[in-house]
Amino acid sequence: MSEYKSNKSFVLRAVEDVVYEERPVPELGPDEVLVEVKKTGICGSDVHYLVHGRIGDFIVDAPMVLGHESSGVIYKVGSKVKNLAPGTRVALEPGASCRTCDACKSGHYELCPEMVFAATPPYDGTLGRYYKLPADLAYALPDNLDLEDGAMMEPLSVGVHSVANVGGFKANQIIAVFGAGPVGLLCMAVAKALGAKRVIAIDIVQSRLDFAKSYAATDVYLPDRPKEGESQIEYSKRTAAEMASKLNFPERGLGAIDLVIDASGAATCIQTGVYIVKHGGTFVQVGMGNAEVTIPVTIILVKEINFKGSFRYGPGDYPLSIGLVAAGKIDLKPLVTHRFAFDDAPTAFDTTRKGKSEDGKAVIKAIISGPE
Ligand SMILES: [Zn+2]
Ligand SMILES: [Zn+2]
Numbered sequence: 001m002s003e004y005k006s007n008k009s010f011v012l013r014a015v016e017d018v019v020y021e022e023r024p025v026p027e028l029g030p031d032e033v034l035v036e037v038k039k040t041g042i043c044g045s046d047v048h049y050l051v052h053g054r055i056g057d058f059i060v061d062a063p064m065v066l067g068h069e070s071s072g073v074i075y076k077v078g079s080k081v082k083n084l085a086p087g088t089r090v091a092l093e094p095g096a097s098c099r100t101c102d103a104c105k106s107g108h109y110e111l112c113p114e115m116v117f118a119a120t121p122p123y124d125g126t127l128g129r130y131y132k133l134p135a136d137l138a139y140a141l142p143d144n145l146d147l148e149d150g151a152m153m154e155p156l157s158v159g160v161h162s163v164a165n166v167g168g169f170k171a172n173q174i175i176a177v178f179g180a181g182p183v184g185l186l187c188m189a190v191a192k193a194l195g196a197k198r199v200i201a202i203d204i205v206q207s208r209l210d211f212a213k214s215y216a217a218t219d220v221y222l223p224d225r226p227k228e229g230e231s232q233i234e235y236s237k238r239t240a241a242e243m244a245s246k247l248n249f250p251e252r253g254l255g256a257i258d259l260v261i262d263a264s265g266a267a268t269c270i271q272t273g274v275y276i277v278k279h280g281g282t283f284v285q286v287g288m289g290n291a292e293v294t295i296p297v298t299i300i301l302v303k304e305i306n307f308k309g310s311f312r313y314g315p316g317d318y319p320l321s322i323g324l325v326a327a328g329k330i331d332l333k334p335l336v337t338h339r340f341a342f343d344d345a346p347t348a349f350d351t352t353r354k355g356k357s358e359d360g361k362a363v364i365k366a367i368i369s370g371p372e
Contacts, residue, residue: 257278283300
């Protein structure tokens with residue numbers, strides 16, 4: 001008899017076509033660990049693959065196991081693994097880089113061209129019983145964190161990477177975050193944890209702003225709607241001016257916005273962000289939305305804005321995420337709004353896609369358990 005239980009997995013076969021499939025248990029290399037997956041959060045990208053079958057150049061053309069925001073318990077370790085043992089609860093960093101290319105060796109492994117990333121075609125994700133990964137990408141959870149916290153380390157690390165690492169955010173600075181979805185909220189939480197003087201949340205949905213205010217924002221802003229015949233740029237410029245006067249922040253110096261994070265991907269948010277960030281400030285794009293956007297580039301030039309992209313997470317981001325939560329500086333619990341059994345994964349995806357459950361409750365993060 002096999003030492004393994006059924007490796008039932010949740011597989012995307014094609015657009016709008018998901019099934020449960022029995023998958024072989026992965027063979028373990030000497031430096032790898034096999035994890036029994038316990039909790040998996042659903043991400044916008046998982047839903048995007050389900051609905052569109054692709055994200056940019058990543059195209060689902062063969063069946064792929066979904067899921068990449070996971071935690072679990074170590075089931076087995078490779079012969080050379082010393083720091084982890086079966087039974088240890090871990091958060092999974094779901095991207096294994098090559099370790100030898102220029103990106104990897106220069107400390108930017110998130111840019112590795114050979115990246116094997118869970119649920120990014122052609123690689124399988126974590127929504128099965130067993131997932132294997134290099135041992136150094138399985139982070140032991142401190143005793144005061146549970147497995148749901150562990151699953152949330154993935155989206156939190158996206159926030160940590162964009163705010164702390166790419167954005168270089170420091171204590172007593174001011175941040176504005178466009179988009180109060182899961183990633184935007186986590187960016188706000190990171191800024192608050194790092195000692196932000198002011199955390200400004202911008203969204204077009206009042207209820208999301210209400211949550212942001214209760215969670216990590218000091219100020220919230222609901223932009224006016226575009227006027228009839230107003231161009232995107234005109235609208236963004238007007239919104240920026242209205243924000244500055246209503247929230248009372250200057251264009252430069254003390255009290256000005258040091259860092260703008262766009263977690264929305266919307267053209268007008270990106271433009272407005274460029275208009276509101278201070279002279280010499282930093283703008284970080286983390287939201288994936290419009291692929292091409294008109295940007296007021298002269299403003300970037302004259303204000304010497306550091307205009308940067310933030311992709312997934314890199315060295316140090318998982319440890320900082322775990323550290324901030326373990327120290328009680330970030331509370332992930334309020335973000336987990338929905339929970340589903342493994343057999344209800346289709347409903348979990350459907351609920352995330354609709355943005356609310358049957359009872360009308362808004363989804364921030366839905367988590368799937370198991371398989372049991
Ligand atoms: Zn994700
Ligand atoms: Zn590499």
